[in-house]
Amino acid sequence: MQRIPYFIILLCLFYPLFSTYSQGCVAIRHFSSCVGSNLENNLLSTGDIQIGVNYRYFKSFRHFRGTEEEPDRLANNTEVINHSHAWDFFATYGINDRLYASITIPTVINTRSSLYEHGRNERNVTFSRGLADIRFGFGYWVFDMEKSPNGNLALGLGAKLPTGIYNASDIFYNVGPNGEPQTRPVDQSIQPGDGGFGVTVDFQFYQKITTDVFSYASGFYLINPRETNGVRTFRETLSPILQNESIMAVPDQYSLRGGLSYNISPTISSSLGARFDCVPVKDLIGGNEGxxxxxxxxxxxxxxxxxxxxxxxxxNVPFAVRRERPQSITDLQTEQLTGTPRNGDAAFSDYVINLGVTYRFANNKVRLAPELENNFK
Structure with a gap:
């Protein structure tokens, strides 16, 4: 049987989707697949346990409307600036050589600096932190590892629990009837949770190309059936025509990625690929109001x-090459009501820093067959 270097397999998807929230778009909140797409987490023998943490940071500040950037926001100092820090603590357990279970417990610290949320005359900062939405689920390798040593496909199914605070509040200045500060829910983009119970489906794939090169692909989709979470945005106070944006939605989200991995040495490997992260205009299930x-x-x-x-x-440090903020349902509703074209904006980052650390506790009593084990050393 042809030998597969384990460190190559390990790298096929070494940036886990449990750190997604993607390219730092204010539109796209922190989320991920419950079972991740990190092969060193999911290629487990029976009884193996993998634990780890993934840290993600980004600064979003470049505003886009459609695919067009609005550089005047930076020039006029009117941009919204989000700083987001997230720590995902996770554990994966090998039920058998093909079936595994995983849980991810995320925590976040976010800040948001803006003018328009504080009376438009002075810049102030709002803050949120705490536990985000916990995910758990199962994954299954479709093909037997011994019979398909050079490539495989895993399918996953999981759940997202509404454990994160979705009505976190802070002080907003110059917004009261007489210009006084008020306590209000922070913006949707820095809420730790979204208030919805969700279902995730995901996949991961790898295929050997040459001795030291593998191709990989992975993706997940979060189905959020809940339409709105009842939390007020106060956007209707900015303009009466934004009444349809007064309550926060609970949107779907998905991510896709793929590329090549290559070993540099027995302990160091690299990868290069592309990824696409999205909050869609419409959900697969449920309504689209809010x-x-x-x-x-x-x-x-x-x-x-x-x-x-x-x-x-x-x-991993993904760099954005294309950013888009399309028309939302409420944009279209406002356009139909006023007869004036409307496309809201969103702030995006240039890059995201993702740093992950994992450790595997191997079950020495239950091991792979020796001839298969050699493929993953």
Whole structure:
């Protein structure tokens, strides 16, 4: 049987989707697949346990309306600036050589600096932090590892629990009837949770091309049946025509990625691919009322990984090459009501920093067959 270097397989998807929230679009909130798409988490023997944490940071500040950037926002100092920090703590358990279970417990710290939310005359900052929405689920490798050593496909199904605060509040200045500060819910983009129970479906695929090169692909879709979460946005106070944006929506979200991985040395590997992250205009299930910022980002996704024994460090820094904020349902409703074209804007980042650390506890009592085990050393 042809030998497959384990560190190549390990790198095929070493940037996990459990750190998604994608390219830092204000429209696209922090989320991920419940079982991730990190092969070193999911290629497990029976009884193996993999634990780890993934840290993500971005600064969003470039405003787009459609696919056109609005550079005047930076020139006039009217841009909205989000700083987002997220830590995803996760564990994956090998039920058998093909079936695995995973849980992700995310925490976030977010800040948002703006003028328009504070009377438009002075810039102030709002803040949120805490537990986000916990995800758990199962994944299954479709093909037997022994019979298909050079490539495989895993399918996953999971759930997202509404454990994160979705009505986090802070002080907004110059917004009261007499210009006094008021306590209000923070913007949708920095809420730790979305208030909805969701279902996730995902896949991951790898295929050997040459001795040291593998192709990979992965993706997930979050189905959020709940239409709105009842949290007021106060956007109707900015303009009476924004009454249809007064309550926060609970939108779907999805992500796709693919590329090539290549080993540099026995302990260091690299990858280069592309990724597409999106909050769609319409959900697959349920209504589409309420305020959302639909958006999508196409990124170039380079990465590097270090592996020593059961310990792995991954670094990915996707760079945005195309950003779009399409018309939302409420944009279209306002356009029909006023007869004036309307397309809301959203702020995006230039890049995202993703740093992951994992460790595997191998079950020495239950092991793969020796001839298969050799393929993954």
């Amino acid at each position: 305020f959302r910022r639909p958006g999508n980002v196409l990124s170039i996704d380079p990465g590097v990984s270090f592996m020593k024994s059961n310990f792995v460090i991954n670094l």
